[in-house]
Amino acid sequence: MKILDSGKENTPIQSLLSGCWFKLICGASYQDLPAVRSLTLAYALAGADCIDVAADLAVVSAVKSGLAVAERLANQTGGQWQRPHYKRPLLMVSMSAGEDPHFRKAWFDPVACPADCARPCEEICPAAAIAFDLTHSGVIHDRCYGCGRCLPICPYGLIEARSQPTSLDAIAYQVLSQADALEIHTQVGQLSAFTHLWQTIESQANQLQLVSISCPDNKNLVPYLKELQRIMGASSSAFKPVLVWQTDGRPMSGDIGKGTTHAAIRIAQKVLAADLSGYVQLAGGTNQYTLTKLNELGLMSPDSGSVTALPAVSGIAYGSYARRLVMPVIEQNYYLEEVPHALQTAVTLAESLVLPLKQATIGPQKTQ
Ligand code: SF4
Numbered sequence: 001m002k003i004l005d006s007g008k009e010n011t012p013i014q015s016l017l018s019g020c021w022f023k024l025i026c027g028a029s030y031q032d033l034p035a036v037r038s039l040t041l042a043y044a045l046a047g048a049d050c051i052d053v054a055a056d057l058a059v060v061s062a063v064k065s066g067l068a069v070a071e072r073l074a075n076q077t078g079g080q081w082q083r084p085h086y087k088r089p090l091l092m093v094s095m096s097a098g099e100d101p102h103f104r105k106a107w108f109d110p111v112a113c114p115a116d117c118a119r120p121c122e123e124i125c126p127a128a129a130i131a132f133d134l135t136h137s138g139v140i141h142d143r144c145y146g147c148g149r150c151l152p153i154c155p156y157g158l159i160e161a162r163s164q165p166t167s168l169d170a171i172a173y174q175v176l177s178q179a180d181a182l183e184i185h186t187q188v189g190q191l192s193a194f195t196h197l198w199q200t201i202e203s204q205a206n207q208l209q210l211v212s213i214s215c216p217d218n219k220n221l222v223p224y225l226k227e228l229q230r231i232m233g234a235s236s237s238a239f240k241p242v243l244v245w246q247t248d249g250r251p252m253s254g255d256i257g258k259g260t261t262h263a264a265i266r267i268a269q270k271v272l273a274a275d276l277s278g279y280v281q282l283a284g285g286t287n288q289y290t291l292t293k294l295n296e297l298g299l300m301s302p303d304s305g306s307v308t309a310l311p312a313v314s315g316i317a318y319g320s321y322a323r324r325l326v327m328p329v330i331e332q333n334y335y336l337e338e339v340p341h342a343l344q345t346a347v348t349l350a351e352s353l354v355l356p357l358k359q360a361t362i363g364p365q366k367t368q
Protein backbone atom coordinates (compact mmCIF):
# COMPACT_ATOMS: atom_id res chain seq x y z
CA MET A 1 0.00 0.00 0.00
CA LYS A 2 1.23 3.46 -0.85
CA ILE A 3 1.61 5.64 2.22
CA LEU A 4 1.10 9.30 1.56
CA ASP A 5 3.47 11.60 3.37
CA SER A 6 1.98 13.89 5.96
CA GLY A 7 2.23 16.87 3.64
CA LYS A 8 -0.50 15.38 1.51
CA GLU A 9 -3.02 15.05 4.31
CA ASN A 10 -6.19 17.05 3.81
CA THR A 11 -5.40 17.57 0.16
CA PRO A 12 -7.21 16.39 -2.95
CA ILE A 13 -4.61 13.63 -3.26
CA GLN A 14 -5.76 12.32 0.13
CA SER A 15 -9.21 11.79 -1.37
CA LEU A 16 -7.74 9.12 -3.64
CA LEU A 17 -6.47 7.25 -0.63
CA SER A 18 -9.82 7.62 1.08
CA GLY A 19 -11.68 6.37 -2.00
CA CYS A 20 -13.73 9.55 -2.41
CA TRP A 21 -11.92 11.39 -5.21
CA PHE A 22 -14.31 13.53 -7.27
CA LYS A 23 -13.18 14.96 -10.59
CA LEU A 24 -15.15 17.37 -12.75
CA ILE A 25 -14.43 16.96 -16.46
CA CYS A 26 -15.08 20.19 -18.29
CA GLY A 27 -14.02 18.57 -21.57
CA ALA A 28 -10.69 18.15 -23.33
CA SER A 29 -11.84 20.41 -26.17
CA TYR A 30 -14.45 22.52 -24.37
CA GLN A 31 -13.45 26.18 -24.50
CA ASP A 32 -16.50 28.12 -23.36
CA LEU A 33 -14.59 30.31 -20.90
CA PRO A 34 -17.44 31.79 -18.81
CA ALA A 35 -18.98 28.33 -18.47
CA VAL A 36 -15.64 26.76 -17.45
CA ARG A 37 -15.13 29.49 -14.86
CA SER A 38 -18.60 29.05 -13.35
CA LEU A 39 -18.47 25.24 -13.44
CA THR A 40 -15.16 25.47 -11.59
CA LEU A 41 -16.59 27.82 -8.97
CA ALA A 42 -19.71 25.72 -8.32
CA TYR A 43 -17.91 22.36 -8.13
CA ALA A 44 -14.97 23.73 -6.12
CA LEU A 45 -17.37 25.01 -3.44
CA ALA A 46 -19.23 21.68 -3.61
CA GLY A 47 -16.01 19.83 -2.67
CA ALA A 48 -14.53 18.59 -5.97
CA ASP A 49 -10.94 17.38 -5.85
CA CYS A 50 -9.95 18.10 -9.41
CA ILE A 51 -11.07 20.20 -12.38
CA ASP A 52 -10.04 18.64 -15.70
CA VAL A 53 -9.92 21.00 -18.69
CA ALA A 54 -8.53 21.54 -22.17
CA ALA A 55 -4.80 22.25 -22.43
CA ASP A 56 -5.46 25.81 -23.49
CA LEU A 57 -4.06 28.94 -21.84
CA ALA A 58 -7.37 30.81 -21.92
CA VAL A 59 -9.23 27.85 -20.40
CA VAL A 60 -6.58 27.44 -17.69
CA SER A 61 -6.93 31.11 -16.90
CA ALA A 62 -10.74 30.72 -16.61
CA VAL A 63 -10.28 27.83 -14.16
CA LYS A 64 -7.83 29.84 -12.08
CA SER A 65 -10.29 32.70 -11.94
CA GLY A 66 -13.07 30.36 -10.75
CA LEU A 67 -10.75 28.79 -8.18
CA ALA A 68 -9.69 32.21 -6.85
CA VAL A 69 -13.31 33.19 -6.27
CA ALA A 70 -14.08 29.83 -4.63
CA GLU A 71 -11.08 30.16 -2.33
CA ARG A 72 -11.99 33.71 -1.34
CA LEU A 73 -15.58 32.73 -0.55
CA ALA A 74 -14.57 29.56 1.28
CA ASN A 75 -12.17 31.48 3.51
CA GLN A 76 -14.47 34.40 4.25
CA THR A 77 -15.01 34.23 7.98
CA GLY A 78 -18.69 34.15 8.84
CA GLY A 79 -19.67 34.26 5.18
CA GLN A 80 -22.35 32.06 3.65
CA TRP A 81 -19.74 30.05 1.78
CA GLN A 82 -17.21 29.61 4.55
CA ARG A 83 -15.72 26.12 4.33
CA PRO A 84 -13.36 25.37 7.27
CA HIS A 85 -11.92 22.34 5.46
CA TYR A 86 -11.84 23.79 1.97
CA LYS A 87 -9.36 22.05 -0.31
CA ARG A 88 -8.38 23.80 -3.50
CA PRO A 89 -9.07 21.33 -6.32
CA LEU A 90 -6.19 20.33 -8.58
CA LEU A 91 -6.10 21.96 -11.99
CA MET A 92 -5.68 19.16 -14.54
CA VAL A 93 -5.06 19.64 -18.26
CA SER A 94 -5.80 16.96 -20.83
CA MET A 95 -3.55 16.08 -23.75
CA SER A 96 -3.90 13.48 -26.48
CA ALA A 97 -1.41 10.87 -27.55
CA GLY A 98 -2.69 10.22 -31.06
CA GLU A 99 -6.18 10.62 -32.52
CA ASP A 100 -8.88 10.70 -29.87
CA PRO A 101 -12.59 11.57 -29.94
CA HIS A 102 -12.15 13.88 -26.94
CA PHE A 103 -9.96 16.07 -29.13
CA ARG A 104 -12.22 16.95 -32.02
CA LYS A 105 -14.87 19.47 -32.99
CA ALA A 106 -17.88 19.18 -35.24
CA TRP A 107 -18.02 21.43 -38.27
CA PHE A 108 -20.39 22.19 -41.14
CA ASP A 109 -21.07 25.05 -43.51
CA PRO A 110 -24.51 26.44 -42.55
CA VAL A 111 -24.83 28.04 -45.97
CA ALA A 112 -25.17 24.52 -47.43
CA CYS A 113 -28.12 23.60 -45.17
CA PRO A 114 -31.44 23.39 -47.01
CA ALA A 115 -33.85 26.05 -45.75
CA ASP A 116 -36.52 23.47 -44.95
CA CYS A 117 -34.27 21.25 -42.80
CA ALA A 118 -35.83 20.61 -39.37
CA ARG A 119 -32.34 21.06 -37.81
CA PRO A 120 -32.12 17.86 -35.77
CA CYS A 121 -28.44 18.72 -35.19
CA GLU A 122 -29.43 21.73 -33.11
CA GLU A 123 -31.81 19.69 -31.01
CA ILE A 124 -29.48 16.80 -30.29
CA CYS A 125 -26.45 18.82 -29.21
CA PRO A 126 -26.08 18.56 -25.42
CA ALA A 127 -23.86 21.63 -25.23
CA ALA A 128 -26.04 24.08 -27.17
CA ALA A 129 -23.11 24.27 -29.55
CA ILE A 130 -25.19 24.43 -32.72
CA ALA A 131 -27.23 27.52 -33.36
CA PHE A 132 -28.92 29.38 -36.16
CA ASP A 133 -29.51 32.91 -35.00
CA LEU A 134 -28.30 36.42 -35.62
CA THR A 135 -25.03 36.00 -33.72
CA HIS A 136 -24.12 32.39 -34.58
CA SER A 137 -24.80 30.14 -37.48
CA GLY A 138 -23.46 26.61 -37.41
CA VAL A 139 -21.22 25.06 -34.75
CA ILE A 140 -20.15 27.36 -31.91
CA HIS A 141 -16.55 26.25 -31.82
CA ASP A 142 -15.77 26.97 -28.14
CA ARG A 143 -18.81 25.09 -26.86
CA CYS A 144 -18.37 21.93 -28.92
CA TYR A 145 -16.64 19.20 -26.92
CA GLY A 146 -16.65 16.58 -29.65
CA CYS A 147 -19.28 14.17 -28.35
CA GLY A 148 -20.17 13.26 -31.94
CA ARG A 149 -23.93 13.00 -31.45
CA CYS A 150 -24.65 15.44 -34.27
CA LEU A 151 -22.44 13.65 -36.80
CA PRO A 152 -24.82 10.87 -37.91
CA ILE A 153 -28.02 12.85 -37.53
CA CYS A 154 -27.73 15.24 -40.45
CA PRO A 155 -29.94 13.83 -43.24
CA TYR A 156 -27.65 15.48 -45.79
CA GLY A 157 -24.38 14.26 -44.28
CA LEU A 158 -23.05 17.79 -43.93
CA ILE A 159 -21.46 17.50 -40.49
CA GLU A 160 -17.88 16.36 -40.17
CA ALA A 161 -15.49 15.88 -37.25
CA ARG A 162 -12.30 17.89 -37.28
CA SER A 163 -9.46 16.58 -35.18
CA GLN A 164 -7.76 18.88 -32.65
CA PRO A 165 -4.73 16.89 -31.53
CA THR A 166 -2.42 18.28 -28.85
CA SER A 167 0.52 20.07 -30.40
CA LEU A 168 3.69 19.99 -28.36
CA ASP A 169 4.63 23.60 -28.87
CA ALA A 170 5.76 26.32 -26.49
CA ILE A 171 2.16 26.94 -25.45
CA ALA A 172 1.75 23.33 -24.33
CA TYR A 173 4.75 23.73 -22.01
CA GLN A 174 3.35 26.99 -20.69
CA VAL A 175 0.02 25.29 -20.00
CA LEU A 176 1.75 22.43 -18.21
CA SER A 177 3.74 24.83 -16.07
CA GLN A 178 0.46 26.26 -14.75
CA ALA A 179 -1.23 22.93 -14.04
CA ASP A 180 -1.17 20.68 -10.97
CA ALA A 181 -2.01 17.55 -12.91
CA LEU A 182 -1.94 16.09 -16.40
CA GLU A 183 -4.18 13.61 -18.15
CA ILE A 184 -3.00 11.75 -21.23
CA HIS A 185 -5.68 10.24 -23.45
CA THR A 186 -4.53 7.17 -25.28
CA GLN A 187 -5.90 3.99 -26.87
CA VAL A 188 -4.58 0.51 -27.45
CA GLY A 189 -2.42 0.68 -30.58
CA GLN A 190 -1.09 4.19 -29.97
CA LEU A 191 2.11 3.17 -28.21
CA SER A 192 4.51 5.13 -30.39
CA ALA A 193 2.41 8.31 -30.09
CA PHE A 194 2.27 7.82 -26.32
CA THR A 195 6.01 7.21 -26.09
CA HIS A 196 6.76 10.33 -28.10
CA LEU A 197 4.45 12.45 -25.96
CA TRP A 198 5.78 11.06 -22.71
CA GLN A 199 9.44 11.45 -23.65
CA THR A 200 8.78 15.04 -24.70
CA ILE A 201 7.04 16.13 -21.51
CA GLU A 202 8.48 13.70 -18.97
CA SER A 203 10.56 16.20 -17.01
CA GLN A 204 7.60 18.58 -16.66
CA ALA A 205 5.17 15.76 -15.89
CA ASN A 206 7.41 14.57 -13.10
CA GLN A 207 7.02 17.91 -11.37
CA LEU A 208 3.22 17.64 -11.28
CA GLN A 209 1.23 16.25 -8.36
CA LEU A 210 -0.67 13.75 -10.45
CA VAL A 211 -0.65 12.07 -13.84
CA SER A 212 -3.75 10.33 -15.13
CA ILE A 213 -3.87 7.92 -18.05
CA SER A 214 -7.25 7.73 -19.75
CA CYS A 215 -7.91 4.72 -21.96
CA PRO A 216 -11.04 3.04 -23.37
CA ASP A 217 -11.58 -0.71 -23.25
CA ASN A 218 -9.99 -3.19 -25.61
CA LYS A 219 -9.17 -6.90 -25.44
CA ASN A 220 -5.50 -5.93 -25.15
CA LEU A 221 -6.10 -3.19 -22.61
CA VAL A 222 -4.18 -4.68 -19.68
CA PRO A 223 -0.94 -5.48 -21.56
CA TYR A 224 -1.14 -2.03 -23.13
CA LEU A 225 -1.48 -0.28 -19.76
CA LYS A 226 1.38 -2.36 -18.37
CA GLU A 227 3.52 -1.19 -21.26
CA LEU A 228 2.59 2.43 -20.55
CA GLN A 229 3.50 1.87 -16.92
CA ARG A 230 6.90 0.58 -18.02
CA ILE A 231 7.49 3.52 -20.40
CA MET A 232 6.68 6.03 -17.67
CA GLY A 233 8.84 4.19 -15.16
CA ALA A 234 5.80 4.39 -12.91
CA SER A 235 6.99 1.67 -10.55
CA SER A 236 10.34 3.34 -9.94
CA SER A 237 11.24 6.03 -7.44
CA ALA A 238 12.11 8.35 -10.34
CA PHE A 239 8.41 8.67 -11.10
CA LYS A 240 7.23 11.43 -8.78
CA PRO A 241 3.52 12.13 -9.43
CA VAL A 242 0.63 10.10 -8.11
CA LEU A 243 -0.64 7.87 -10.93
CA VAL A 244 -4.31 7.40 -11.78
CA TRP A 245 -5.78 5.03 -14.36
CA GLN A 246 -8.95 6.57 -15.78
CA THR A 247 -11.20 3.80 -17.10
CA ASP A 248 -12.98 5.51 -19.98
CA GLY A 249 -16.09 3.37 -20.41
CA ARG A 250 -18.38 5.07 -22.88
CA PRO A 251 -16.85 8.47 -23.54
CA MET A 252 -18.91 11.64 -23.19
CA SER A 253 -22.21 9.84 -22.63
CA GLY A 254 -23.13 10.12 -18.93
CA ASP A 255 -26.08 12.42 -19.63
CA ILE A 256 -27.73 9.97 -22.03
CA GLY A 257 -29.18 7.53 -19.48
CA LYS A 258 -28.76 4.96 -16.73
CA GLY A 259 -27.06 2.27 -18.80
CA THR A 260 -24.04 4.31 -19.83
CA THR A 261 -22.36 3.73 -16.49
CA HIS A 262 -21.95 -0.05 -17.00
CA ALA A 263 -19.11 0.17 -19.50
CA ALA A 264 -17.02 2.30 -17.13
CA ILE A 265 -17.61 -0.18 -14.30
CA ARG A 266 -16.67 -3.20 -16.44
CA ILE A 267 -13.38 -1.69 -17.50
CA ALA A 268 -12.64 -0.55 -13.93
CA GLN A 269 -13.05 -4.14 -12.72
CA LYS A 270 -10.63 -5.28 -15.40
CA VAL A 271 -8.02 -2.66 -14.49
CA LEU A 272 -8.36 -3.31 -10.75
CA ALA A 273 -7.72 -6.99 -11.37
CA ALA A 274 -4.59 -6.13 -13.36
CA ASP A 275 -2.94 -4.88 -10.15
CA LEU A 276 -1.19 -1.93 -11.74
CA SER A 277 0.70 0.64 -9.73
CA GLY A 278 -1.54 3.56 -8.83
CA TYR A 279 -5.22 4.33 -8.40
CA VAL A 280 -8.28 3.48 -10.49
CA GLN A 281 -10.92 6.10 -11.24
CA LEU A 282 -14.00 5.78 -13.44
CA ALA A 283 -15.07 8.06 -16.29
CA GLY A 284 -16.96 7.81 -19.55
CA GLY A 285 -20.70 7.36 -19.01
CA THR A 286 -20.66 8.14 -15.29
CA ASN A 287 -23.82 9.65 -13.87
CA GLN A 288 -26.16 9.60 -10.85
CA TYR A 289 -26.35 5.79 -10.96
CA THR A 290 -22.62 5.12 -10.91
CA LEU A 291 -22.01 5.33 -7.17
CA THR A 292 -25.04 3.17 -6.34
CA LYS A 293 -23.90 0.53 -8.79
CA LEU A 294 -20.33 0.57 -7.46
CA ASN A 295 -21.58 0.18 -3.91
CA GLU A 296 -23.83 -2.72 -4.93
CA LEU A 297 -20.80 -4.43 -6.42
CA GLY A 298 -18.65 -3.73 -3.35
CA LEU A 299 -16.21 -1.75 -5.45
CA MET A 300 -16.41 1.51 -3.59
CA SER A 301 -15.98 0.94 0.10
CA PRO A 302 -15.18 -2.62 1.07
CA ASP A 303 -14.21 -3.37 4.64
CA SER A 304 -10.68 -2.04 4.87
CA GLY A 305 -9.98 -4.31 7.80
CA SER A 306 -10.75 -7.45 5.84
CA VAL A 307 -7.98 -9.39 4.17
CA THR A 308 -10.52 -10.62 1.65
CA ALA A 309 -11.70 -7.17 0.69
CA LEU A 310 -11.88 -6.57 -3.04
CA PRO A 311 -9.68 -3.88 -4.50
CA ALA A 312 -11.69 -0.70 -4.75
CA VAL A 313 -11.90 2.23 -7.10
CA SER A 314 -10.52 5.46 -5.71
CA GLY A 315 -12.95 7.85 -7.25
CA ILE A 316 -15.21 8.93 -10.05
CA ALA A 317 -14.91 11.57 -12.75
CA TYR A 318 -18.09 13.10 -14.08
CA GLY A 319 -18.27 14.96 -17.38
CA SER A 320 -21.37 15.54 -19.46
CA TYR A 321 -23.71 14.55 -16.61
CA ALA A 322 -22.07 16.99 -14.16
CA ARG A 323 -22.08 19.81 -16.66
CA ARG A 324 -25.68 19.30 -17.70
CA LEU A 325 -26.73 19.31 -14.05
CA VAL A 326 -25.69 22.91 -13.45
CA MET A 327 -25.55 24.44 -16.93
CA PRO A 328 -29.15 25.71 -16.90
CA VAL A 329 -28.20 27.93 -13.96
CA ILE A 330 -24.83 28.92 -15.38
CA GLU A 331 -26.21 29.83 -18.79
CA GLN A 332 -28.43 32.42 -17.14
CA ASN A 333 -25.72 33.79 -14.82
CA TYR A 334 -22.20 33.55 -16.18
CA TYR A 335 -20.71 35.48 -13.24
CA LEU A 336 -22.27 33.31 -10.58
CA GLU A 337 -20.75 35.03 -7.56
CA GLU A 338 -22.58 38.21 -8.50
CA VAL A 339 -25.97 36.49 -8.23
CA PRO A 340 -26.12 34.87 -4.78
CA HIS A 341 -29.28 32.83 -5.34
CA ALA A 342 -27.88 31.46 -8.62
CA LEU A 343 -24.62 30.51 -6.92
CA GLN A 344 -26.61 28.82 -4.16
CA THR A 345 -28.62 26.83 -6.71
CA ALA A 346 -25.54 25.83 -8.73
CA VAL A 347 -23.60 24.70 -5.64
CA THR A 348 -26.59 22.77 -4.30
CA LEU A 349 -26.92 20.95 -7.63
CA ALA A 350 -23.18 20.25 -7.71
CA GLU A 351 -23.30 18.97 -4.13
CA SER A 352 -26.04 16.54 -5.10
CA LEU A 353 -23.37 14.75 -7.12
CA VAL A 354 -20.27 15.40 -4.98
CA LEU A 355 -21.53 14.77 -1.46
CA PRO A 356 -22.87 11.22 -1.88
CA LEU A 357 -19.38 10.18 -3.01
CA LYS A 358 -17.76 12.02 -0.10
CA GLN A 359 -20.19 10.60 2.43
CA ALA A 360 -20.44 7.03 1.18
CA THR A 361 -16.80 6.14 1.30
CA ILE A 362 -14.22 6.23 4.02
CA GLY A 363 -12.06 3.37 3.46
CA PRO A 364 -9.79 1.67 1.18
CA GLN A 365 -7.97 2.18 -1.93
CA LYS A 366 -6.39 0.44 -4.80
CA THR A 367 -2.72 1.15 -4.28
CA GLN A 368 0.70 -0.33 -4.07
S1 SF4 B 1 -23.43 17.36 -30.68
FE1 SF4 B 1 -21.41 17.10 -29.72
S2 SF4 B 1 -19.97 17.09 -31.47
FE2 SF4 B 1 -21.92 17.96 -32.23
S3 SF4 B 1 -21.68 20.18 -31.95
FE3 SF4 B 1 -22.67 19.40 -30.11
S4 SF4 B 1 -20.98 19.04 -28.67
FE4 SF4 B 1 -20.10 19.22 -30.74
Ligand code: SF4
Pocket residue numbers: 108110112113114117118119120121122153154155156157158159
Ligand atom coordinates in the same frame (compact mmCIF):
# COMPACT_ATOMS: atom_id res chain seq x y z
S1 SF4 C 1 -29.17 18.64 -39.82
FE1 SF4 C 1 -27.62 19.01 -41.41
S2 SF4 C 1 -28.68 20.17 -43.01
FE2 SF4 C 1 -29.95 20.25 -41.18
S3 SF4 C 1 -29.36 22.17 -40.19
FE3 SF4 C 1 -28.11 20.53 -39.28
S4 SF4 C 1 -26.22 20.49 -40.49
FE4 SF4 C 1 -27.74 21.67 -41.65
